[in-house]
Amino acid sequence: MKKNISKKKSYLNFIQKIVSKDLKSKKFTRIQTRFPPEPNGFLHIGHAKSIYLNFSIAAEYNGICNLRFDDTNPKKESIEYINTIKSNVKWLGFKWEKIFFTSQNFEKIYECAIILIKKNLAYVDRLNKEEIKKYRGTLTTPGKNSPFRNQTIEENIALFKKMKSGYFSEGEACLRAKINMQSPLIIMRDPVLYRIMFIKHHQTKKKWCIYPLYDFSHCISDSLEGVTHSLCTLEFQENKMLYEWILKNINLKNTPIQYEYSRLNLEYSILSKRKLSILVQKKIVSGWDDPRMPTISGLKNRGYTPNSIKEFCKKIGFTKKEHYIELDLLENCIRNDLEKNTPRTMAIIDPIKLIITNISKNYEEKILVPYHPKNSSMGMNKITLSKEIYIDKSDFSETYIPGYKRLILGKTVKLRYSLIIKAIAIKKDKNEKIDSIFCTYEKKPNMKKNNGIIHWISKKDAFPAKFFLYNPIFTVKFPDLKKDFLNYINKKSLIVKNGFVNNNITKNEKFNTYQFEREGYFYNTNKTTNNKLLMFNRIVSLKNKWKL
Ligand code: ATP
Ligand code: MG
Helix, strand or coil: CCCCCCCCCCCCCCCHHHHHHHHCCCCCCCCCEEEECCCCCCEHHHHHHHHHHHHHHHHHHEEEEEEEECCCCCCCCCCCHHHHHHHHHHHHHCCCCCCCHHHHHHHHHHHHHHHHHCCEEEEEECCCHHHHHHCCCCCCCCCCCCCCCCCHHHHHHHHHHHHHCCCCCCCCCEECCCCCCCCHHHHHCCEEEEEEEECECCCCEECEEEEEEHHHHHEEEEEEECCCCEEEHHHCCCHHHHHHHHHHHHCCCCCCEEEEEEECEEECCCCHHHHHHHHHHCCCCCCCCCCCCCCCHHHHHCCCCHHHHHHHHHHHHCCCCCCCCCHHHHHHHHHHHHHHHHHHCEEEEEEEEEEEEECCCCCCCCEEEEECCCCHHHHHHEECCCEEEEEEEEHHHHHHEEEEEEEEECCCECCCCCCEEEEEEEEEEECCCCCEEEEEEEEEEEEEECCCCEEEEECCCCCEEEEEECCEEECEEEEHHCCCCHHCCCCCCEEEEEEEEEECCCCCCCEEEEEEECCCHHEEECCCCCCEEEEEEEEECCCCCCCC
């Protein structure tokens, strides 16, 4: 069924406005977009923004969106990256119409190069990389023509064929567009279109030793596939001129139009595959899919949901303004998503033993606790009160701290869903560390007194668990703006604790995400084999509590 695509103008972002206008004016009668990653690393949350934009624009306007692997630099690409990208897009919940590889078009792209040469709009240059750079000039000085610029068309065709046949070695020759070495836009100063690379390509194997550059292959692929709106990030603003120049001069059937939007920058993160790969290589993280990484695989392993990421993309919107998005916004999206359907339970991340002295040794009381305060359909959890329980170390203080609403020696506190207890004594080990806290429960508690409430677990319910507490990888909000981002690595980005969860969790196969009361949302990684220990990633705390 066709969707009604008339929308209130004021609610549309600038890309929706362009697409609406193009359909209305019949500039285009159908809409086609594409998500075009280079398979040279894992996708990050910035790519999620691009995926969301391309797929949702196509869906809103009854169009199609394809996945295209921009595989023109085999040195850095791999099948592993291709497979991960596919599974990331699927996991986010998007369906591509077709999968394309730029490499499928290598023959056509080669023909386009020949067309340009025949029109005297491209030539084979024999300057080396450094010379080309020098001849290109700067923002304040014009470029200089290469001495090879005036070769005849026949000479250029012969040389280009030689490039293709493997006659030259890498860097000995390249194909350049013949545009204008004096152009105020450096990109238009005879950009390189093809370079030589003797390397086996993951798709075309050893068929080619010349590879087109992004600027040349991208517009041609867009056109061949039938893309109408080619959406990319602002750094390609100047490339638009070249995009249009190439398409104008090779006479392909379809003329897609490029539009640019601002890339996502996220606080405490870097969003660049090249830089993220440095974190992987230097083993600062365990891999591309480390739960601290802003990659889609990392977020998935951490326990983020596809909905939370899509909601985030929707909230940040699409404009041409460059800015940093607060990490809080991303974290609020996952909190909001998990709030509704995640069971609550108590877990102790950093345990300390507490003994209630006026309870007998074998006493057991079952307490029914709702799994969700607002959603009774989630049922009740049965927890046990017994003489020995665990509380969190941070919930006890030997000395008085003003405003501290937890347990203080000599004072009272309420155990969530249970008794009010008073700390009467502590026992320390030989290192002067508190080993256990002794309490009595208040037989006639003063209900009017505003006691703090702490969470706890009975020793009878306690099942061993390892908690992985994640903090930002960087200590500064804008690591990207620093000279060397490696100087700002957060040494506390992963804190591991051994504690306890309620053993009912081990029997519950329905859920793998829990809200541990007062602590945050946690994801059961299922990484344990012998079922003696559960492992939980902290997806997000209940309030921003990062350690930097
Ligand atoms: P990186 O610098 O991380 O390698 P890239 O732009 O080189 O990014 P591509 O694989 O070429 O990576 O990107 C595929 C698409 O995703 C492109 O259209 C690109 O503009 C878009 N994209 C990449 N990074 C971001 C970002 N931070 N925000 C929004 N879109 C992005
Ligand atoms: Mg790129």
